[in-house]
Amino acid sequence: MGRHIPAITATLLIILSMSPMVQATDTDGDGYDDSVDAFPNDPCANSDTDNDGLPDEVSSGCTSNGILAHTSFEDPLNGTIYIDTGDSSVDRYLWNNAGESHVSHNVTTGSEMGFQLYYESTGSNGLTDGDFFGVVDYTGTVGSFIDGDKGYEMSDVDGIATLELDIVDADSVEFSLYVQQKLQSGQHTNWETADKIVIWFDGANSEIEILNTTGDDIDTAHTSLLGTWTTYVVDLTSAGAGSLKFMLQSNAATEAIYVDNITFTGGTALVEDYDDDNDGWTDSDEADCGTDPLDGASVPSDSDGNGICDIEEGGDTDGDGVPDLSDSDDDNDGVSDEDELLCGSDPKMSSDLPPDMDSDGVCDALDDDKDGDGWSNSDEENCGTDGESISSVPDDMDGDGTCDYIDTDTDGDGVSNVNDIFPSNPLEWEDSDGDGMGDNTDPDDDGDGVPDLDDAYPSDPNESYDSDGDGVGDNADPDDDTCEDATNCGEGFYPGDGISDVEEIACNSDPFDPTSIPQDEDSDGVCDYMDQDIDNDGVNDSEDGFPNDPCAFLDTDQDGLPDFILESCATTLTADLDDDGDGWSDEDEIKCESEADIETSVPIDSDSDGLCDGEDNDDDGDGYDDTEDAFPLDPTENSDWDQDGAGDNSDPDDDNDGWPDADEITCDSDSKSPDSLPADLDLDSICNDMDSDMDGDGFVNEMDDFPLDSSDWRDTDGDGIGDIDDDDDDGDGWSDSEERDCEYDPNDSDSTPPDSDSDGICDLLDLTPIDTEGDSGLPGFGLVVALTAIIGAGALANRRIEA
Structure with a gap:
């Protein structure tokens, strides 16, 4: 169930006992070994002299999409070592610890990124000999690795093994995957549906699934992965920071996967360092000043400390220690180099000064008033004076800065010379009567003999007064309105106010006062004083409740509110909602059929609830609708059960059955049903519940042994037979007659005859x-x-x- 374990073990132990060999590595492929490359993950730069994180130079035309993290598992071999969770003090070989339920190791060395492996047993086997996880240089299965001579192997896990890379925030990831196959009699290895390979990126923002064979037969569903390296490139921009994870679940040594060349990339816009040696001088300045831009001890000479090296600033004409390039007055003659160049003198020769006629510090070539007399050179030329002689200045009577020669208002009185009778006298400009005296000085400008102070028309010799102020002089005005009384003036029409004196007198206004005009409210041509209908509403004022408002005239209750307002008539009045002032609105009175304009005519409102009976569903206000109220106008009655004309509230016998309601209630019968009568055994009109002698035998119930039997009331011997029917009342064995004959008490059992x-x-x-x-x-x-x-x-x- 695995490779030749003893040989592999021996090989691994030998490798582990050897010192790691240092191999040349160029991660970013820029031709510089990582050991000397200041930016090993970025092909656009390789050096950083001052170690400030900025490259000395960024390769021209190079697009920097830098490698953020990388591993091809080339660090010293670490695949066979893990930390036993049962005894963390001792390192063990993975395959020599059968039955281990959880294995985790994290070896991060060199420049490559770190990783961890997590193991979980899903069966009884757990880890056994031949099971393998980790970095290997065994190429018997893969032939060769994609990058370097090592990769990561996971095989025969008899559980679930998960390889997890360190967390990284990248734009994309690239890695290579090899899925093992083994030909046996022309068939693939026995991958089963229970086996699965899952690869995903677990990001903070989202999870990106890369490969998931769950439920598939890898032999048939993923044949393109078997026996070859497959390279994946995955976009991670939406995932956020996270970890790349590989999970394998298998149960055979030939069910193995290999991973190699994992590279995370992301946009890293490098900014070139313009001061490679960090000495405060840019590389370009040092090149211009002849110092070494890569040597912080080699700095340009700058005598004046202005940031420009001496070699760039040139000479020092006046020897003041300030180079001419920095000196604003190279020859130290008191005139700036800039001014000397503009004025035509030599800025580097102190004896060559610019001409300055008025010694104002501005050379003549730049001075707009060379003689310093306060007049510009151009003004003096326009005014006909000498611009280079201080004694030659233009005349300027009003001192406005414009010489009289070209000034359109020489005396500055605001009146142009063309219209000014006195153009050289700022106090005069007009002479209305042509007497040679300006109007400002002349006491009678129009020469009509009336002083200006008294003259309504001081510039019109034909008029002097305007008594009525109508803008027409008295000489031309037929109605001056200056008469003191009608007798002196006589009668006639006076255009001062447009009203004849006769009419004004009749209308009680002042015919001599143009502001005194008769009132005419309705504008009918008849003044109010004479008008019998001031508001012209067709109703004489004597009958008009609102003689000054044409929109209303009637006010029945004289409350100041009109009964109504004429339609479409503009007024400030508000119509009266209760014309007769009886407390009932006109609208309610119309509904209730009373007279809205007669105070004594008011609606009937039996319960005084503000609703007339005609509109009120409960006229007497007793809470019962009139349609259901037998006495709709009597608030103390609402029903008459026996229809005897007496309301139930006052009728002592509602159902007219001869029994008072109070007795029926006490006797537990229905007071509103003539068929429901109280029980009355002795028919004495006292119900049994209230009768102290229910059977009417003369013995109260408490003393009556037979309270419901009027024929008997006593049972002396308690034998259930009343004394009347009992021959032996006291039950002593002697009959009542015997005891009486023997002269003994027949009702006393202790009294027996001897x-x-x-x-x-x-x-x-x-x-x-x-x-x-x-x-x-x-x-x-x-x-x-x-x-x-x-x-x-x-x-x-x-x-x-x-x-």
Whole structure:
């Protein structure tokens, strides 16, 4: 059931005892061995002089999709060693520990990623000789491995073995898988449906299944995997960080799988290091300055510490220790190099200074006022003065910076020279009467003889006043409205307010005051003072409850609210919902058929609940609908069971059966059913439950031995026979008549007549009360007497017990 175990064991023990051989490895395939490659997993870079994590150089045209983690199981052989969970202090060979239920080892050495194996037995065999897990260099089955001379083998597990790689966060993974086959008489090895191979990536975000043969016969369903290396490339971008896992369940040594060359890749955008030796100078600057960009001790000379090496900054014309390239005034003549170049002088010759006529520090070539007189060179040229003579300046009467020669408002009074009668006098610009005196100074501008202060038209010689302020001078206005009274002015039409004086007097407004206008509320041309219908609603004011509002006129209850408002009429009034003010809305009165405009006409509301009887389902408010209320207007009554006209609440006998309701209730009969009568044995109109003498025999129930039998009431001896029918009331053996004859109490059992000779005849009546012979005069009489005495005594005792 496996390979030649002794040979393999010996081989492995020999390998384990040997020191690991160091082999050349170039993981990223960039031509540099991993031992000297600063970026062994990225083919785009290989060196990092200053060890800052940035490559000295990124290969031109190289796309960096770096290898994040890799193993081809080339680290020192570790496949036959595991830590026994039963005794973790001792390392054991896997195949020498049969029956072990769980095996786990994690060997991470060198640059390759780590892994673990978990084992779980599913049967009674567990691990036995020949079972194998781990890194191997045995190529008898696979021929050769994909990368290097080792791979990982899992075979004959007799349970479930799971190989789990270290957690990694990558964009993709590539690995190679070999599924063993063995030809026996032309047939494949005996993979069974119970055997299975499952490969998946268990990510934090999702799980990606790569291969799952569960339930398949691998010999027939997965023939493409048998006897060859199959390479898988899997996209992991959606999975998140996780672990690649291989699971095998088998029970034969020839049921084996091999795994090799597992590579995780991901985008790693490398950024080239522009200062390889980390000396503060970029590689390009060091190349320009002649120092070694890979030697941190080799740095450029920079005398002024400005970050530019001396060799790049040139000479120092003025010898001030600042190189000319950094010096803003190379010749130290007080004028910047920039200004000297613009002004046409030599920036490196201190004796060659730019001309500066006004000594303002701005050379003439750049100075817009060379003579420094406050006027620009161009203004002086436009104004006809000398721009290079400080004594030659333009005239500027108003001091606005524009010379008079080109100023359109020389005196600056806001009136252009063309319209200014006095263009050189800022205080004057107009002369209305042409008297040579400006209007601002002239007390009578229009020369009409009325001073401007009193002149409503100071610039119009034809007008001076406007008494009514209508904008028409009194000279032209036919109605100045300046008369003090009608007598002085006379009658006529005054256009000042558009109302004739006669009408204004009639309407009680002031004919001399243009602001005093007669009121005309309805605009009918008749002033309100004279108008009998101010609001023009067709109702005279004397009858109009709202004489100033055309939308209403009637207010029956005079509460200030109109009975109604005319349709489509705009008003601030609110219609009265209760025209007659009787507390009932018009709407309710219409429904209840009372007069809505007559205060004394109100709906009938028997229960005063605000609903008239016509609208109220319960007129008397007793909680019973009128249709079911025998007395709909009497809140104290609602039914009349016997229909005698008296409500049940006041009727003492609702069913009219002769028995009062109270008695029927007490006597447990129905007070509303004439067929239901109380039980009354003696017909004395007192029901049995209330009758102290139910049978009416004159003896109260408690004293009556027969309370339901009027013919008897006592049973002295308690024998169940009433005394009236009982011949011996006290049960003493003597009949009532005998006891009475013998003058003894027939109702007292202790009172019995003496009978000395026991002949049944009391001594009082016995002619021979004493029997001298002792036989009571009869043969055997003594025995009879004794028996009689015994029986009598027993009966008497029994009666007393019952009593």
